[in-house]
Amino acid sequence: MPELPEVETVKNELAPHILGRTFTDITILWDGIVKIPSVEEFRSRLVGQKITDLSRHGKYLALALNSDDLLVIHMKMSGSLLLSRDSREPPKYTRAIFHLDGGISMFFRDPRKFGRVWLVRDWRMAAQRLGPEPLEPEFTPQVLAQRLKNRKAPVKALICDQSVIAGIGNMYADEALFVAKINPLRSGSSLTPEELERLHQAIQQTLRTAIRNKGASIVNYYRPGGEPGTAHFEFNVAHGRGKNCPDCGRPIQRIAVRNRGTYFCPKCQPAG
DNA sequence: CCCGGAACCTGAAGGC
DNA sequence: TGCCTTCAGGTTCCGG
Numbered sequence: 001m002p003e004l005p006e007v008e009t010v011k012n013e014l015a016p017h018i019l020g021r022t023f024t025d026i027t028i029l030w031d032g033i034v035k036i037p038s039v040e041e042f043r044s045r046l047v048g049q050k051i052t053d054l055s056r057h058g059k060y061l062a063l064a065l066n067s068d069d070l071l072v073i074h075m076k077m078s079g080s081l082l083l084s085r086d087s088r089e090p091p092k093y094t095r096a097i098f099h100l101d102g103g104i105s106m107f108f109r110d111p112r113k114f115g116r117v118w119l120v121r122d123w124r125m126a127a128q129r130l131g132p133e134p135l136e137p138e139f140t141p142q143v144l145a146q147r148l149k150n151r152k153a154p155v156k157a158l159i160c161d162q163s164v165i166a167g168i169g170n171m172y173a174d175e176a177l178f179v180a181k182i183n184p185l186r187s188g189s190s191l192t193p194e195e196l197e198r199l200h201q202a203i204q205q206t207l208r209t210a211i212r213n214k215g216a217s218i219v220n221y222y223r224p225g226g227e228p229g230t231a232h233f234e235f236n237v238a239h240g241r242g243k244n245c246p247d248c249g250r251p252i253q254r255i256a257v258r259n260r261g262t263y264f265c266p267k268c269q270p271a272g
Numbered sequence: 273c274c275c276g277g278a279a280c281c282t283g284a285a286g287g288c
Numbered sequence: 289t290g291c292c293t294t295c296a297g298g299t300t301c302c303g304g
Contacts (some may be wrong), residue, residue: 113281150274171297220283220296275303284295
């Protein structure tokens with residue numbers, strides 16, 4: 001599932017192939033993928049526009065166009081953006097084809113139909129209430145502390161909340177909490193300054209390592225060239241069903257937090 | 273505002 | 289073999 005490291009990888013690997021190119025045609029194979037505006041307006045406004053910049057906001061990818069519009073893309077759980085030189089036979093589950101000049105096409109493949117695209121003037125029209133970027137200088141331990149204090153919800157749920165911090169999802173929340181040695185069920189308000197410092201450090205370290213490894217391909221994530229990432233090979237607990245804690249050797253436990261599979265080590269991350 | 277749960281969606285995997 | 293249930297989870301919506 002694409003979270004911050006996966007979207008960052010997609011952005012970095014798309015850029016050299018699509019930057020400066022112009023959309024020559026748009027094929028929408030499933031209308032529901034276009035969130036804003038109508039499918040017809042989406043196509044007509046996009047064709048002829050040149051891609052001038054790529055940026056990432058949380059898990060949202062934004063392609064800036066010379067018209068000052070932004071093509072915003074969210075891959076949600078099962079989406080991938082795949083580059084090809086042959087648009088005649090898109091892979092199964094392709095929902096949209098972005099044809100570019102120079103004979104390149106970008107397929108938006110998404111088996112689960114959760115992914116969406118927007119054509120808007122400001123990326124905030126697609127990504128409402130996005131918290132701070134965890135890898136930007138603005139994200140300090142103090143900022144994290146401020147955003148978690150007075151919150152009774154489990155810290156796992158809070159750091160997965162895009163309005164608290166942008167870009168973290170289920171996998172990296174589990175990884176960061178393991179590295180910080182914090183139980184996922186602890187409430188935000190119960191964390192000590194030392195724990196908040198460790199969590200801040202763990203979030204940045206976990207995300208940076210995953211970006212270096214081009215993202216994690218547990219299910220349904222492929223890089224634009226079709227290759228998987230390798231970040232999941234270094235996971236400590238995430239999706240660690242049946243595995244043992246790399247630190248103490250005890251079995252990793254699976255619980256549900258807000259209906260999301262949550263993996264942790266009961267010994268290394270004791271309940272508060 | 274805060275919290276927790278449901279809904280969206282479909283393929284994979286497991287149980288019997 | 290095949291049907292059925294469960295699981296996967298990013299985001300939004302809704303009720304308390």
